[in-house]
Amino acid sequence: MMNEHPGFWGVLKRPFVLDLRALALLRMATAAVVLLDLAIRTPDLEAFYGNMGVLPVSALMEHAWSPYQFSLHAATGLWQGEAVLFLLAAGLAGALLLGYHTRLATVASWVLLVSLQNRNTLIGQGGDDLLRMLLFWGIFLPWGRVWAWDARGKPAPERLDYFSAATVAYVVQLALVYWCTALLKSGGEWTHDGTALYYAFSLDQLLLPGGRLLYPYPELLRFLTFGAYFMELLLPFALFIPVGVRWWRLLVVGVLFGFHLTIGLTLYVGLFFLINWASIVGLLPPVALDWLARRVGADAPPRLRWPVRLPAWRLPWRLRLERTRPPTATAQRRGRVVREVFVGLTLAYVCVWNLDDVAVIRPEGGLLPAPLRWFGYLFRVDQHWGMFAPVVFKDDGWYILEGTTTKGKVLDLNRDGAPVRYAKPAAVVDLFPNDRWRKYSENYLFVNNAWMRPYYCNYLLRIWHENPAHAPLRHLSVVYMKEVSLPDYRVARPTREVLCDCELPDQNQVVNTK
Numbered sequence: 001m002m003n004e005h006p007g008f009w010g011v012l013k014r015p016f017v018l019d020l021r022a023l024a025l026l027r028m029a030t031a032a033v034v035l036l037d038l039a040i041r042t043p044d045l046e047a048f049y050g051n052m053g054v055l056p057v058s059a060l061m062e063h064a065w066s067p068y069q070f071s072l073h074a075a076t077g078l079w080q081g082e083a084v085l086f087l088l089a090a091g092l093a094g095a096l097l098l099g100y101h102t103r104l105a106t107v108a109s110w111v112l113l114v115s116l117q118n119r120n121t122l123i124g125q126g127g128d129d130l131l132r133m134l135l136f137w138g139i140f141l142p143w144g145r146v147w148a149w150d151a152r153g154k155p156a157p158e159r160l161d162y163f164s165a166a167t168v169a170y171v172v173q174l175a176l177v178y179w180c181t182a183l184l185k186s187g188g189e190w191t192h193d194g195t196a197l198y199y200a201f202s203l204d205q206l207l208l209p210g211g212r213l214l215y216p217y218p219e220l221l222r223f224l225t226f227g228a229y230f231m232e233l234l235l236p237f238a239l240f241i242p243v244g245v246r247w248w249r250l251l252v253v254g255v256l257f258g259f260h261l262t263i264g265l266t267l268y269v270g271l272f273f274l275i276n277w278a279s280i281v282g283l284l285p286p287v288a289l290d291w292l293a294r295r296v297g298a299d300a301p302p303r304l305r306w307p308v309r310l311p312a313w314r315l316p317w318r319l320r321l322e323r324t325r326p327p328t329a330t331a332q333r334r335g336r337v338v339r340e341v342f343v344g345l346t347l348a349y350v351c352v353w354n355l356d357d358v359a360v361i362r363p364e365g366g367l368l369p370a371p372l373r374w375f376g377y378l379f380r381v382d383q384h385w386g387m388f389a390p391v392v393f394k395d396d397g398w399y400i401l402e403g404t405t406t407k408g409k410v411l412d413l414n415r416d417g418a419p420v421r422y423a424k425p426a427a428v429v430d431l432f433p434n435d436r437w438r439k440y441s442e443n444y445l446f447v448n449n450a451w452m453r454p455y456y457c458n459y460l461l462r463i464w465h466e467n468p469a470h471a472p473l474r475h476l477s478v479v480y481m482k483e484v485s486l487p488d489y490r491v492a493r494p495t496r497e498v499l500c501d502c503e504l505p506d507q508n509q510v511v512n513t514k
Contacts, residue, residue: 051077099148187391270435
């Protein structure tokens with residue numbers, strides 16, 4: 001336990017002292033989300049990561065690549081190669097979940113996650129940045145010290161409270177997520193009118209049944225808008241109060257759990273709310289963990305908790321990321337100093353990156369000049385927390401994949417070849433297989449992403465003609481029925497916008513795309 005009379009330094013570091021059991025739960029939750037993310041992405045191995053999909057490697061390198069990025073997933077354009085990497089990532093995430101060779105599993109999982117996200121940035125969202133940072137900071141946290149396979153046969157730690165530069169980085173990172181989210185919401189609908197959630201729930205591409213229930217009540221939406229804005233702006237300060245730390249943390253965890261539960265029930269945001277849930281479990285104070293340990297039997301003897309024997313990983317000494325023998329006192333001190341300095345400098349870099357992102361007034365070249373940004377792109381500590389910022393997107397609508405057969409019949413490929421119908425679907429979100437496709441379709445709209453459109457057209461035509469039961473097409477148009485969100489529950493007339501046209505000759509080969 002912490003010293004009853006800790007002095008000034010002890011008081012100052014209180015907000016950054018974490019329980020080793022909470023870090024173990026953070027490890028498990030992060031690994032579980034990585035596994036779920038892989039499972040959701042797997043059906044689209046070819047569509048999102050193969051050369052026969054919507055983003056061939058050549059197009060990635062030409063339009064969506066930085067010279068400082070790396071991606072093992074871009075080394076092959078075959079879905080079979082991607083499948084091997086997915087299986088490897090799943091195995092490593094499983095090892096991380098168990099706490100088996102934790103440090104090595106953390107580093108390798110982070111490398112593969114960065115590689116995967118770099119392979120297709122057109123389907124990324126804010127939650128991906130947070131998941132990536134949880135793994136990054138986890139490399140420097142002892143989240144395999146307890147409640148892990150690595151802890152078998154080792155004496156229990158003398159203390160469960162733990163402090164380091166990495167715990168500071170973890171707490172500050174969580175605060176930055178919400179502070180920057182709030183500061184980037186500079187539009188009047190967040191700060192003055194209170195109409196942000198009205199417009200968010202007006203987006204049929206995002207609206208879930210929970211949001212549909214709240215949508216008819218403008219005053220409630222106005223109250224919730226200001227509540228969300230000021231919660232994001234003010235709640236993180238509670239993480240830095242050095243008095244009554246456990247109660248402030250319980251407040252933060254409880255409020256954020258409810259906040260993200262509400263988001264998950266009302267808006268179609270994929271894994272966003274689950275990633276945020278995972279991110280806060282490391283804040284759980286000892287009082288909550290003691291209660292949890294009693295309920296789940298975490299204090300049972302190790303032989304009862306771990307009845308299965310797993311093989312040891314034998315690696316050349318140059319590749320070892322884990323100690324195989326007790327270090328000397330000198331080596332311990334040197335390693336600790338190097339780690340703390342690196343984490344501290346990286347945290348400072350991350351803070352400046354975020355400050356540059358939200359700054360209203362910037363010096364010429366920004367607070368973080370371009371020559372210094374290579375570190376952020378290489379290690380993927382770059383981040384942007386602009387969820388519904390600075391204002392909520394107003395251009396709503398739905399897609400119609402309008403295909404014309406060789407016999408002149410017009411079909412909608414988005415509805416498995418049913419006759420084209422321009423009326424709004426009962427649930428627009430049902431048109432997307434998952435949130436990755438929804439995010440892709442959102443990016444597809446932007447004029448600066450017009451280069452994406454021919455690749456999508458060609459992909460749609462190819463998979464359509466692979467099914468012999470489908471009628472051959474001679475023309476395909478990607479049509480967006482644009483419906484601008486209006487204030488006061490007014491309904492705009494949808495307008496038909498053709499984003500891409502593909503013409504085929506009789507041999508069903510794409511020859512003209514515009």
